[in-house]
Each structure stands twice: as structure tokens, then as C-alpha cells.
Amino acid sequence: MIKVMEYKCDLVNYSYGEAAHWPNSGHICDIISEAVNKHGVIFVSSAGNNGPALSTVGTPGGTTSAIIGVGAYVSPEMMASEYSLREKLPSNQYTWSSRGPATDGALGVCISAPGGAIASVPNWTLRGCQLMNGTSMSSPNACGGLALLLSALKDNNVSYTPCFIRRAIENTAQKLDHIEGFALGNGLLQVDKAYDYIMGMTNNAVEKRVEFQLQPRGIYLREPNHLGRPKETLCTVEPVFREISASISTDPQAKIDFEILFSLVCKEAWVQIPSHLDLMNVARSFSVKVDPRGLSHGAHYTEIQGFDVTDVMKGPLFRIPVTVIVPKSVEESSGYKMSCTDVKFHPGQIKRHFIEVPSGASSAVVTVQSLDSEKSSKFYVHALQLEPLHQYKKHSYDKFMLVHSLTENRVAFHVQEGLTLELCVARWWANLGDSSINYSIAFSGIKPSLNNITMHGADGILRVDALSHLKQEDVLPVVSFKYLVQPLRPSESKVKCLPASRDLLPEGRQIYATELTYNYHQNKAGEVMPDCSLLSDLLYEGEYESQLWMLFDNNKQLLCTGDAYPHQYSVKLEKGDYVIKLQIRHHKKELLERLKDLPMLIHLKNNGLSLDIYSNMINAFTGGKKFGSCHVTKGKQVPMYFSPIPDDKIPKGVCAGQYLSGSLTLGKDDLIKKAATYQFKYVVTDTPKKPAKPNDTNKKEKTKVQEYSEAIRDLKISWLTKLDEETQNSVYNDLLLEFEDHLPVYVNHMKALEGSKERTKILHEIMKAAHNVIDRINQDDLLTYLGMKTDNRPDAESIKIDMDKQKDMLVDAYVILGAAQADSVILATDEQITDVTLQDVDETFYNLQKFANITDTKVFQIAVKNAIAHKHFARALKILHKQCEEKTTKEYEKKAIEMYGFLNWKHCIRHFENWLLVKYPPSYRLF
Numbered sequence: 001m002i003k004v005m006e007y008k009c010d011l012v013n014y015s016y017g018e019a020a021h022w023p024n025s026g027h028i029c030d031i032i033s034e035a036v037n038k039h040g041v042i043f044v045s046s047a048g049n050n051g052p053a054l055s056t057v058g059t060p061g062g063t064t065s066a067i068i069g070v071g072a073y074v075s076p077e078m079m080a081s082e083y084s085l086r087e088k089l090p091s092n093q094y095t096w097s098s099r100g101p102a103t104d105g106a107l108g109v110c111i112s113a114p115g116g117a118i119a120s121v122p123n124w125t126l127r128g129c130q131l132m133n134g135t136s137m138s139s140p141n142a143c144g145g146l147a148l149l150l151s152a153l154k155d156n157n158v159s160y161t162p163c164f165i166r167r168a169i170e171n172t173a174q175k176l177d178h179i180e181g182f183a184l185g186n187g188l189l190q191v192d193k194a195y196d197y198i199m200g201m202t203n204n205a206v207e208k209r210v211e212f213q214l215q216p217r218g219i220y221l222r223e224p225n226h227l228g229r230p231k232e233t234l235c236t237v238e239p240v241f242r243e244i245s246a247s248i249s250t251d252p253q254a255k256i257d258f259e260i261l262f263s264l265v266c267k268e269a270w271v272q273i274p275s276h277l278d279l280m281n282v283a284r285s286f287s288v289k290v291d292p293r294g295l296s297h298g299a300h301y302t303e304i305q306g307f308d309v310t311d312v313m314k315g316p317l318f319r320i321p322v323t324v325i326v327p328k329s330v331e332e333s334s335g336y337k338m339s340c341t342d343v344k345f346h347p348g349q350i351k352r353h354f355i356e357v358p359s360g361a362s363s364a365v366v367t368v369q370s371l372d373s374e375k376s377s378k379f380y381v382h383a384l385q386l387e388p389l390h391q392y393k394k395h396s397y398d399k400f401m402l403v404h405s406l407t408e409n410r411v412a413f414h415v416q417e418g419l420t421l422e423l424c425v426a427r428w429w430a431n432l433g434d435s436s437i438n439y440s441i442a443f444s445g446i447k448p449s450l451n452n453i454t455m456h457g458a459d460g461i462l463r464v465d466a467l468s469h470l471k472q473e474d475v476l477p478v479v480s481f482k483y484l485v486q487p488l489r490p491s492e493s494k495v496k497c498l499p500a501s502r503d504l505l506p507e508g509r510q511i512y513a514t515e516l517t518y519n520y521h522q523n524k525a526g527e528v529m530p531d532c533s534l535l536s537d538l539l540y541e542g543e544y545e546s547q548l549w550m551l552f553d554n555n556k557q558l559l560c561t562g563d564a565y566p567h568q569y570s571v572k573l574e575k576g577d578y579v580i581k582l583q584i585r586h587h588k589k590e591l592l593e594r595l596k597d598l599p600m601l602i603h604l605k606n607n608g609l610s611l612d613i614y615s616n617m618i619n620a621f622t623g624g625k626k627f628g629s630c631h632v633t634k635g636k637q638v639p640m641y642f643s644p645i646p647d648d649k650i651p652k653g654v655c656a657g658q659y660l661s662g663s664l665t666l667g668k669d670d671l672i673k674k675a676a677t678y679q680f681k682y683v684v685t686d687t688p689k690k691p692a693k694p695n696d697t698n699k700k701e702k703t704k705v706q707e708y709s710e711a712i713r714d715l716k717i718s719w720l721t722k723l724d725e726e727t728q729n730s731v732y733n734d735l736l737l738e739f740e741d742h743l744p745v746y747v748n749h750m751k752a753l754e755g756s757k758e759r760t761k762i763l764h765e766i767m768k769a770a771h772n773v774i775d776r777i778n779q780d781d782l783l784t785y786l787g788m789k790t791d792n793r794p795d796a797e798s799i800k801i802d803m804d805k806q807k808d809m810l811v812d813a814y815v816i817l818g819a820a821q822a823d824s825v826i827l828a829t830d831e832q833i834t835d836v837t838l839q840d841v842d843e844t845f846y847n848l849q850k851f852a853n854i855t856d857t858k859v860f861q862i863a864v865k866n867a868i869a870h871k872h873f874a875r876a877l878k879i880l881h882k883q884c885e886e887k888t889t890k891e892y893e894k895k896a897i898e899m900y901g902f903l904n905w906k907h908c909i910r911h912f913e914n915w916l917l918v919k920y921p922p923s924y925r926l927f
Contacts (some may be wrong), residue, residue: 001031001478005506010150013143014045014067015136017058018539018565019391023102026215026541027586029064031505034140036066037211037242038506042150042162043067044143046135047109047185048098053349053384054182054299054325056098056392059540065217068166069108071185072097072115073136074256074429082116082900088431091176092348093183095380095429097135100182100321101301103386105218107321110166111173113142126301126463144880145191153193156201161242163211168194171315181301201314213238221292222386222420226357226736227326235320237262237306238283240721246748255281261309262317265831270295270301271322277306292324298354300324320537327420330443336361336470342371345379348429353441355421357385360469362444363667363676365417368401369438371407376404377435381411385419386603391537395419401430403437414676415443445469446632446666448640448678453664455611455642461620462642466666474668476629477640479611479680481662483529483603485653488580493596495589503585511545511585513927514592518580518600523653526572528868529603531566532582539564541612545585548927549600552579554919555890570605574887583927606651609660611682629668635926647688659683671837678762687810713739720748721755721876728752746772747809754816760827763820767836770817783850807851814848815862822865841869857887864895873902890920 002013012035020026033365035041047060062070072801079085084251094115100108116133146165153160170192173187201207215236221227225892239258262277264286264737272289288304297809301323305316311376330336336358339868343351357364375578378401385395397413415421423441449465495514503511522528535547551560554577577734582600613627614620620641632638645660664678684839702710716735720728735745750769753762785791785803795797824836845866860883867876877899884892893916899906 002503002505004041005035005100005406008039008108009041009518011042011143011147012044013140014043014061015134017048017061018045019050019056019393020059020541021389021391023059023063023104023106023540024065026059026539027543027545029060031545032060033064033066034506037240038246040162040242042146042165044139044140044146045069047071047100049096049136050392050396050398051094051096051098051183051381051382052426053102053382053392053396053398053422054099054313054352055103055108055386056099056384056396057102058098059365061135062098062108063102063104063106065106065213066124066162068142068169069110069185070135070139071112071183072133072135073112073179073184073188074116075114078114078116079430079623082118083430085430085432087427089347089432090178092429093179094133095348095350095426097183099180100185101218101220101323102222103388103392104218104682105220105321105538107185107218107319109183109191110140111169111185111187111658112183113138113145113189115141117141132736135752136417142189143358145189149191149195149198150238151207153198154800155383156199159207159208159244160198160207161211161244163242164198164208165194167315167317168197170319172197182299187360206250206258207260207317209241209250210258211240211242212318213240214318214320214514218323218907219288220321220323221290222323222325224327224418224420227292227324230289230293233288233290233751234285236283236285237277237279237287237318239279241281241282256759260317262306263309263312265307265316266322268300268322270300270324271304272302276309285852288320288322289320292326292387295324296328296552296596297326297328299352300326307730314330325354325420325422327356330358331358332470335442336444337440337442339438341438342436343425343439344436345377345425345427346429350424350426353423353425355423355441356419357415357417357419358443358445358470359417360447360467361415361417361443362445362447363412363672364421364441364443365410365412365671365675366441367408367410367439368403368425370403370405372405375433375435377433377437378404378431379437380402380424380428382422382424382426383413383415384422384424385416387396387416387419394802403435410671412671416673417445420532425672431879444472444473444667444672444676445471446473446475446676447499448664448666449637450678452679452681453773454681454683455644456683458642460644461617463617464640464642465637465663466632466640467637468634470634472631472633473666474629475632475666476668476673477627477664477666478673479613479642479662479664481611481660481680481682483661484606484654485661486520486602486604486658488518488520488600489521489597490516490582490600495592496558498585498887505587508585511587512589512592513583513585514595515927516582516584516595516598516600518582520578520580520602522573522578522604525572527570527572527605529566529570529605530562530580530854531601531603533601534598535584536564536566543591545587545588547584549580550927551927552924553582554578556924557919557921558925566666569684580925581924581927603661606660609645609649609651609662611645611680614643615639617641645682650687654687656684656686678788701767713742716742717742717744717748720753723752741776741804743773743776743809745810746776747896750813750816752867754819758824758857763824766820767817770813770820773809773813774817777806777813779810779847779850782806782810784849786845795824796819811852811859814844814851818844818848818862820863822862822869824868827863831881838869841866855882855886857883868899871902873899877903888919890916893919 010131036043045067047062048058050056053683058066074094075091076088080088102108115138117137118129119132120129136571170186172190174190175187219233256282260279264273266273270291274286304316304320307316330338382398395416399411401409417892446468455462493516498511498513546565549562560571619625627863660682662680663678665673666675667673718733739745750773753766753769821841822835824834828834854863863879864876880892880896897909897912
């Protein structure tokens with residue numbers, strides 16, 4: 001957008017859009033509106049591909065006043081040439097093209113244009129072009145038409161403003177009686193007529209600059225509580241003078257002299273308005289009375305149009321859309337069911353039914369039955385409810401159906417009581433021939449006494465009642481958890497000024513970014529979904545400019561990225577440590593400072609965990625018989641008792657503050673069970689501490705003096721690996737004098753030598769130290785113990801601890817011995833002859849495998865060195881590759897490249913050296 005304004009673009013196509021919670025608002029929409037209103041840029045955008053239900057226009061194209069939203073139209077010629085249909089059908093709107101009105105009553109779709117084309121595509125698809133369709137195609141088509149219009153105006157030195165161009169194309173668009181206005185908007189774009197319209201008004205310089213802002217942008221009555229009595233709305237019209245260019249401002253005298261006498265016209269008798277409005281350079285208001293009583297079931301649309309009484313032929317200068325939806329109620333006598341029988345559909349035909357969802361209903365089942373005996377037909381079922389200040393997708397369900405001859409299709413979805421439900425059954429636009437079907441919708445209502453349930457593990461047993469409102473229902477409650485959710489706080493937060501050349505808005509408004517860093521440890525492999533919950537699902541309507549996050553592994557390699565829609569981004573991670581960086585942008589630094597402690601949620605997929613449910617409190621206390629299926633008659637309720645999850649079933653590593661996220665289902669029928677789900681959160685408490693193991697009764701109690709002496713001994717032993725060579729030898733000799741039989745003294749001395757900076761010069765000393773450890777461990781006794789299935793001795797626990805320590809020390813000794821022996825063979829030259837043989841190396845490797853698995857992290861390196869000592873470089877490479885599959889490190893990768901060098905595989909060396917730069921970057925990737 002910055003470059004659009006900097007380069008003074010005339011026209012922009014914007015084929016993007018998402019559902020928004022509220023229309024005509026948000027930081028991004030404000031910047032786009034600024035480009036239109038202050039810089040004269042004409043913005044054309046796609047209306048969306050989420051039809052055919054009403055109020056499905058996307059943001060920004062269908063909800064922002066400054067933008068021209070375009071729907072998708074298909075002509076008979078397109079059907080024949082692009083889609084190769086056998087028959088030439090009448091023109092139509094694509095079934096999936098989004099429909100208006102917007103949730104605030106604005107029409108939503110401004111105009112329509114052809115929404116399909118055989119277009120060029122990127123070369124990576126290995127094709128030059130392909131058939132593409134969508135409002136992302138109709139929007140650039142309309143944009144191209146407007147480019148022709150602007151070109152002609154510039155050629156004739158005719159000035160214009162975006163609001164004047166919009167008024168011209170709306171007033172000259174071609175209406176099609178067989179396509180509803182919610183889909184078509186004001187009509188099909190007519191470039192030639194729009195040009196003639198503009199050229200006919202060249203003398204009216206002031207009116208070109210005036211945009212008539214409306215508040216509200218429309219009147220939309222949809223819910224049952226809107227329809228019981230007439231509704232009066234105060235509508236305000238305000239003239240706003242738009243500048244043709246930044247250098248040419250409107251003459252103050254023109255503003256003083258501005259006055260238009262409007263004739264207000266509405267064709268429908270159920271809308272009452274004043275006949276005239278005298279408008280000067282000030283906002284004026286008038287009252288509109290809409291009386292929905294007496295209107296038939298269905299959608300009703302009209303417009304309040306304002307005509308200049310001095311020249312009505314130039315069309316309305318402003319329009320206030322008025323939409324009234326009158327739903328039909330379903331009665332108990334019909335079983336809360338609405339049926340339509342033997343309904344004939346033409347290609348592209350849509351049947352809309354608006355239904356008042358019964359109080360207490362939680363789900364609906366739609367049944368579609370084909371009456372055709374010889375063919376299958378394609379239908380699209382779309383159900384939608386609108387909840388204030390929520391995007392239309394929250395209560396939207398759509399399903400593409402292939403209805404086979406004389407068969408029945410059933411689908412179910414969740415419904416919200418008290419809101420008008422639109423059920424839209426549409427024949428697919430390209431499905432030839434007529435088709436007859438029966439279809440019905442039936443409501444059911446089994447609901448919990450709490451809609452969103454949060455249970456704390458420390459609260460004990462939670463009671464929730466299941467209520468049946470409409471009829472007898474079969475109940476089988478199930479709670480299943482899908483995610484383990486871990487909240488993270490940022491470990492680092494900084495706000496920085498972004499580069500001025502790229503991130504400087506007009507009027508010197510500098511864009512800033514806050515960058516938050518989160519450290520995350522994953523206890524086991526699994527799929528995770530990062531979620532910045534405060535800003536999730538807010539994009540165009542959000543206050544902040546953008547939100548992007550990147551997830552890195554411990555090597556700073558980028559693994560996944562995401563934005564405002566967390567459910568679209570997940571990644572499988574292995575056990576380990578990770579870093580997440582989140583960037584949020586805005587030109588107001590103080591707003592970013594408020595987010596310095598913004599938490600982020602990590603959703604770890606955790607299928608298979610459920611909650612035990614009981615029918616009474618006694619069974620919940622005692623863990624008795626669980627809740628089975630039962631019948632609940634109308635108006636009755638049954639209690640459900642949820643018991644806390646046993647500690648042994650809680651995933652390992654879970655701590656207080658984390659919670660399990662899942663759903664509660666109540667229905668026994670599989671179809672209804674999937675439709676009516678209720679959010680269920682289980683907050684985890686601290687895991688209980690394991691009781692201390694009882695001391696061995698046969699073990700003698702130590703005196704404080706003995707404990708002190710052993711503590712000093714252990715401290716000295718632990719420092720052997722940290723001291724310089726001279727001091728280390730002195731401490732080691734002192735320890736030998738006093739603790740000659742204490743094995744850890746020899747083990748740490750061996751490790752100290754192994755960690756020496758001059759290791760290769762003291763390999764014989766290392767081997768000698770390793771033999772000192774090995775010789776002091778009775779390997780036969782250790783092998784005998786490891787071969788035991790059970791140990792029933794009274795002191796079995798202390799014996800196990802001692803044997804495990806001996807095993808670990810023995811494995812360490814063999815590892816260090818084997819490494820030193822292999823290095824002696826590998827480094828041996830004619831000048832430096834070693835007395836270590838390959839037989840010694842193999843013997844150590846053989847003995848090591850008695851006590852450890854070759855795939856263990858500290859053991860596999862000996863296998864690699866053993867292979868190198870034998871000059872079996874391919875075998876070493878195989879071992880390295882297998883280890884890298886489980887856990888890759890830069891050290892392992894470099895060792896593999898070394899093996900490629902021994903094998904003279906130069907192409908592999910080049911490939912993996914380049915790959916190292918990707919897998920182990922020197923720093924985190926920038927936003």
C-alpha cells in the first residue's frame with residue numbers, strides 16, 4: 001500500500017479476502033480507504049467465494065465502503081467455450097459466488113463481472129495456462145474494464161474521483177431480472193455506458209468530488225426479535241469533498257455554494273420515508289420506518305434512492321439498501337421438521353428457506369432424496385446463521401452433494417437457538433438437465449446446562465445436566481480431548497523501528513514492530529499448533545497491521561510459519577527445544593508496548609484421552625458403573641457427573657496452568673453426535689509428588705562425620721574433570737591414597753583424560769585409565785543380574801541401583817577405551833607406530849555390545865570409529881545416516897561429509913555442505 005501511494009497508482013486489483021467479525025473497520029481497511037479517499041486510487045476487490053447463502057461477502061471487498069466489490073458471473077458464451085458444456089444455458093451467477101448484504105446492511109456486492117478465464121499460470125505447474133474461476137478472476141476482469149474507462153478519460157483530459165467512478169458504474173450497470181441483486185449487485189459492468197455517463201457530466205465539476213457518506217450504510221432486519229413491530233432508523237447523509245489530486249483542493253466557495261435538493265424514492269410500501277431532503281455542506285438526517293409485518297416468508301430487498309430533482313436522469317446519487325428476512329417457524333405438531341417434496345431444479349437454481357430455530361434446538365439434520373431414476377445430480381447445501389459481531393463462518397455449514405438416482409443423503413450441523421437459519425439448497429450451475437428431489441430439515445435439542453464447560457482438576461466432581469427441549473432424545477455423553485494446551489510467556493520483547501524506505505506511511509507515519517521470543521520445550525514427539533489467542537481470527541478488522549510467527553528448532557532452522565488463523569498451521573515436532581518468534585506491526589508505538597507480555601498458546605495434539613462420566617455421585621466417588629445411554633423425555637433433564645482424570649493418565653511433563661481442550665457430545669446417533677459438540681476444557685493441577693522410598697533396613701545408619709567425609713570425597717571427584725592437568729593429577733593421587741577401592745575416582749579420572757585438549761597425545765594413558773575401571777567391575781556378576789527376570793530379595797531396590805551404576809560406568813569405560821583404540825589405529829603412521837591392533841578394537845566393540853545397544857547416542861560413535869578403523873567408510877556412513885534420522889546434529893552431518901570425502905563422492909559433498917547452511921543457519925531468519 002505504501003508503494004501504491006508512492007507511485008501514484010490509478011487502479012489496483014485486490015483478489016484477497018477473509019470473513020470478518022465486523023464490517024468497514026480495521027487498520028488494514030483504514031489504510032486502503034486512505035489510499036482511495038486521499039490519494040485517488042480506485043480499489044477493486046473480490047467479493048468472495050463463500051456463497052450461495054446470503055451475507056457471505058468477504059472483507060475487504062464486500063464490506064468496505066471505499067472498495068468496489070465484484071461478484072462472479074458466467075455467460076452462455078463462457079459455458080460453451082471455457083467449460084465445454086453440451087448445452088448453452090442462460091447466464092447465471094456462479095453457485096459459490098458470495099452474496100450480500102453485509103452484516104450492517106450494505107449491499108456488499110457492488111457489481112459483477114465474468115468470473116472464469118483460461119489464464120496463464122506459473123511455470124512450476126508445467127503448463128502454460130489453465131481454466132481458473134472465482135471472484136479472484138471477476139475482480140481483475142472488472143479492474144481491466146475500469147482501466148479502459150480511465151484510459152479514455154485521461155485521453156480526453158476528464159478529471160474524476162474514485163467515488164464518482166463508482167457512482168457511474170453502479171448507475172450504468174446492466175440488471176438481469178433472473179439473477180438476484182444480492183448476488184449480482186447493481187448489475188454487470190458496462191464500460192461504454194459508464195464512459196457516456198461520465199462524459200455527459202463534464203460540466204458538473206463539484207458533484208464529481210462529492211461522496212455521500214451514509215450512516216448506517218443500510219438497514220438489515222433478519223432476526224425474529226426485529227420483526228414484531230415497525231422499526232424506525234435515523235439515516236444520515238453527509239457530503240464529503242474528495243480531492244482530484246493532492247495538489248488541487250476544492251475551492252471553499254464551492255463548498256459554500258453546494259446545495260442539492262434530493263427526491264427520496266423507495267418502491268416498496270413497507271418502507272416509509274420523507275419525500276425530499278435538502279442537503280448542504282453539512283450532515284443531514286431523516287427518519288426511515290420499516291414495517292416488516294405482513295411480509296411473506298423469505299428475503300425482501302429494496303433501496304432508498306436519492307435523486308437530484310434538477311436532473312433525475314443521472315440516476316441516484318446515493319442508495320440506502322433495506323433488507324428484511326422473514327423466517328418461518330417450525331411447530332411441535334410437525335415434529336420440528338420442514339419438508340419440501342417433488343421440487344424441480346434447473347441448473348444453477350437456488351431455493352432459500354429462512355427458519356426460526358426453535359428454542360432449545362442444538363442440531364439440524366438435512367435429508368436430500370433424489371426422485372430421478374436415470375441420473376445423478378450435483379447439489380450444494382449451505383446453512384448459515386449470523387451472530388452479532390462474529391464472522392459468518394462461525395455458524396456456517398456447507399456440503400457439496402452428488403445425489404445418486406433414487407438415493408438419500410443426510411447431513412447434520414450445529415444450530416444456535418433464537419437465530420434465523422438460512423437453508424440454501426442449490427443445483428450446481430454446470431449440472432445439465434432438470435432434476436427433482438425431496439428435501440427436509442429436522443431439528444433436535446439435547447443440550448448441556450453449560451454451553452462452554454471448564455473443569456478444574458482440583459474442583460473434584462463436576463455436575464452438568466443434559467436437557468431435552470423439543471422431544472425425546474437418546475443420550476450417550478462422551479468427552480474427548482484433542483489438544484493439550486500450554487501457555488507461554490515471552491522470554492524477550494523488543495519494539496523496533498522498521499526501515500523508513502519500506503515502512504513509512506504517508507504523512508511521515510513510521511511503522512514499528514514488536515518482536516516477541518518464546519522458548520518452548522516439547523516432552524515427546526507430536527503435532528503442535530501455535531496460537532496467539534488475543535489476536536487470532538482478526539485480520540482485516542483487527543487494530544494491528546499484521547501478526548506473523550516463525551517456529552525454529554534448536555539449530556535456528558525455520559520449521560513453520562503462521563499468521564492470524566492458527567487452525568491453518570500445524571507442524572510435527574520431535575522431542576526437544578524450540579523457539580517461536582512473533583512479530584506484530586503498527587504505526588503507534590504505544591499500542592505495541594501494551595503487548596510486551598503477550599502470552600501464546602501451544603496446542604499439542606493429544607488424541608485418545610477421555611473423561612469418565614457417571615450417572616450418579618456415588619458411582620463417581622467410587623469409580624463404579626459409568627454413564628450408559630438413556631432416554632431423556634421432552635422438558636426433562638438428567639445429571640452427568642464428571643470425575644477428575646486419574647494422575648497416571650495425565651500426559652507426562654504436564655504442569656499447573658496447562659489445560660486439555662476437547663469437546664462434549666451428547667447424542668447417541670453418530671450423525672447428530674458430530675454436529676452438536678460443546679467446548680470442554682480441563683485445567684490440570686500439579687502432579688502429586690512421589691513418596692520417598694523407605695530406607696533399606698539392613699543398611700547401617702551413617703554418622704554425620706561419615707556423611708561429611710563422603711560429601712568432601714564426592715566434591716573432589718566431581719572436580720577432577722574441571723581442573724587443569726597438574727592440579728587434577730594431584731587431587732587424583734590424594735584420592736587414591738584415601739579411597740583406593742572407590743570406583744568413581746577411576747571413572748572421573750578417565751573422563752578427565754578423555755576431555756583433555758591434547759587427547760590424541762595421551763591415548764595410551766586414556767586406555768590404561770579405562771582398563772582400570774573395567775578391571776574393577778565384575779562383569780560376570782553384572783551379566784548374571786541383567787539376565788534375571790525378577791529379583792525377590794528384600795534389598796532388591798538397592799541392588800538394582802548399585803548394578804545400574806556399575807553398568808553405566810562400565811559402558812562409559814568401554815566407550816572411551818574403544819574410541820582411544822580406534823583413534824590409535826586411525827592416526828597410526830609409518831613414523832608413529834601403535835601397538836593397538838584391529839583385533840583389540842573389535843574385542844572392545846564386542847564386549848561393549850553385551851551391555852549397551854549400538855543405537856545408543858554415546859555408543860553409536862564407537863561403531864562409526866570401528867568402521868573407520870577398518871576403512872569401512874560406507875558402513876560408517878550408514879550408521880551416521882541412521883542416527884541422523886532419529887536426532888540430527890551438525891557434528892553428525894560433518895562426519896558424514898567426511899565419509900563422503902573418503903569415498904570420493906564429490907557430488908554428495910557439495911550437496912550436503914550446501915544443505916548445512918540451510919539446516920544450521922548462523923542466525924534466525926528475519927521477518
